Amino acid sequence: MNYNEITELLKVEVVPALGCTEPIAIAMATAKGASYLKNGVEKIELFLSTNIIKNAMSVGIPGTGANGIDIAAALGAVAGNADLKLEVLRDCNQEDVAKAKKMVADKKVSVQKADRTEKLYIEAICISGDEKARVVIKYKHTNITLVEVNGEIIYANEDTLDAPTEDSKNNKKKLELSVAKIYEYATTVSFEDIKFLLDGAEMNSKVAEEGLKKEYGLKIGKTLMEQIDKGILSDDIMSFTMAFTAAGSDARMSGCPLPVMSSAGSGNQGLTAILPVVAVSKKLECSDETLARALAISHLTTYYIKSFLGRLSALCGCGVAASIGASSAMTYMMGGKLENVCYTIKNMIGDVSGMICDGAKPGCALKLSTAVSSSVKSAILAAHGIEISDKDGIVSKEADDSIRNLATIANNGMTNCDNVILDIMICK
Structure with a gap:
């Protein structure tokens, strides 16, 4: 490798x-x-x-x-x-x-x-x-x-x-990746080589803080955080991660003038791949090195899934790609090994695989909060050795095969879905 x-x-x-x-x-x-x-x-x-x-x-x-x-x-x-x-x-x-x-x-x-x-x-x-x-x-x-x-x-x-899908150079990289290779790279590469990923954590955290302070979009993150402060929601990993991530999307989707660090061609995917990982890192009090390695897992898993789904899809890239990357990273931060990361990928595919993309908009913050709540749940289960059965739906025995099954649903089973969604959006 x-x-x-x-x-x-x-x-x-x-x-x-x-x-x-x-x-x-x-x-x-x-x-x-x-x-x-x-x-x-x-x-x-x-x-x-x-x-x-x-x-x-x-x-x-x-x-x-x-x-x-x-x-x-x-x-x-x-x-x-x-x-x-x-x-x-x-x-x-x-x-x-x-x-x-x-x-x-x-x-x-x-x-x-x-x-x-x-x-x-x-x-x-x-x-x-x-x-x-x-x-x-x-x-x-x-x-x-x-x-x-x-x-x-x-x-x-x-x-x-005249390329039929993604460019040939990236397709070559996609074929060289696997869940096992991503985990091996992220956990053994020199910290100095991936330290730059912490810049994205800082950049996207600033956007989330902006969303928590000001009234952007639907104020989902701000509202959830206020409920934590009031004691209506508990100040736990699940609630904090949902609020922190949603706040970033609230700000970005409503014209916040701050840049975000993107992932696999999408800013919202960057928020989803980074902010939940940062939130969990804060709660677990992880070191910078652990955070950087977790972010490498998150970004690479997001890219790996998107390389099969395509840059744009009828499925929500945040909900079914970046959130899986984030969940894989959380599992690592919770002490999970490769097999546990595979468990969480399968758990996520068994959970959020049907989330459609009906365009970029302020309401994306709702989807991000839903997806990252599933990320936390799947990571906790995976870290405790719990995995969804390969007899369930589109989930296969191997995590890599499950990812390919997800892409088959998106690329073969939902070929006309985008047109139907757009027709509904325009006719409104």
Whole structure:
């Protein structure tokens, strides 16, 4: 097993993001297109996959007080910096926001559903007079596969332009991973090699604290924590983990201007992969090294599951991927070994496998709190040697096979689910 390769994978998949990754990816595409035009963008045409529309239409955009696709696209074109990738809107100011809002009010942004098979597909056409720049992003939120200016191809990423699923490089890494390899790496790699993961713990904890202090979204985390303070809920691992994690999602989904550390292409997955682990670490008074090793388990397990599910899915990536990663990490922190981690993965798949994704939105905080409560429960059971039977539902004897079964449900059994969900969302 190549430890350096896995460490590099973590550095690629665990990166800061400012705002929900789907609208931010749209902003990155328009920012890239605008950079090739001599004058300001006058009009934007977007062609987006079902999953991108579903996850971008309702979420708050940092610093704007507004939600959705149009404002993200406009702000990216007005003042975005595509070189910053998932932090593309980092340097925008209120004057930029005002210009972007005027573009939206003047109906200069149009959105259409792309006739594509890719789950993650963004095509942004930025127009200024006779000039036109077209940018395509596929497979991963920052993966620009085509830049075309005035009909001339400026850039084309041939490695992924026609790839049927995720890019071949990541598929290769996926095939090299397993639950056993993840556990071996995380528990034996040098602490110095994974110490950087603590930066994500600090970053996401700040977002959670912001959600606990201010009234973001549905105030789920803040409300739950208030009930702990009043003695209505007990100050135990379960309640504290639910409140702390939900507070992070409350803030992020409602436009909090702070960046979060993402995991496997999603900021909410980053919150779910990190915050419950931090919360349990606080309660168990774990060392920094134990926390870093637990975070490595969480992020790698999240990535491993998502590599089968796909970057975007009909299933909630937080509920059925990142929460399993977090539960695996908790099991390790509770003294569990490899077999116990396998138990908790199977327990989680037997519990939360049906959680659908109906888009990024403030209500995601509810799903995160539900998923992490299952994470704590599954970890406690697994640490005590309790595992769900392989005779139960889609759970197999081996944890890796159970993960593949989960992906089969998502990719084969729910092929039309995204379209049905989007139709319901739009028709409302």
